[in-house]
Amino acid sequence: MNLLSNKKLLYLLSFIATIIFSIIPGIGMKIDGTYRFFGFPAQWxxxxxxxxxxxxxxxxxLNFLVFSFFLILLNKILKKILEI
Known part of the structure; x- marks a missing residue:
């Protein structure tokens, strides 16, 4: 069974990954003086x-689509590995 065949699960995981990566200092959170910018790979x-x-x-x-793409790619790679 394909774990990410359910589109709602894919969308939820992509959204959660977007939020989590956005609040990690040094990766998604950038501080410029008193300003704070959030987002990885793009600021949102x-x-x-x-x-x-x-x-x-x-x-x-853009962040949502990037994480969706990587989750789909990861799912395909894991599917190929687990078939062997």
Whole structure:
């Protein structure tokens, strides 16, 4: 059985990976003075202090698609390995 054949599971895991990798300091969280930027590989959230945020939809979408691609690729590799 293919673990990621369920699209909802794939989407959920991609979204969770996007959030987790975004908050890891040094990987997804970048600090520039008092500003904080979140996102890996693309920035999708910025915090400027005093409750001011910026949100970049295309950055979030790109991160989601990148993690979806890697999860599908990982799933195919594991499927090939486990068939042997």
């Amino acid at each position: 959230l910025g915090y400027y202090g005093d409750g001011q945020f910026s949100f970049e939809v295309f950055g979030l979408l």
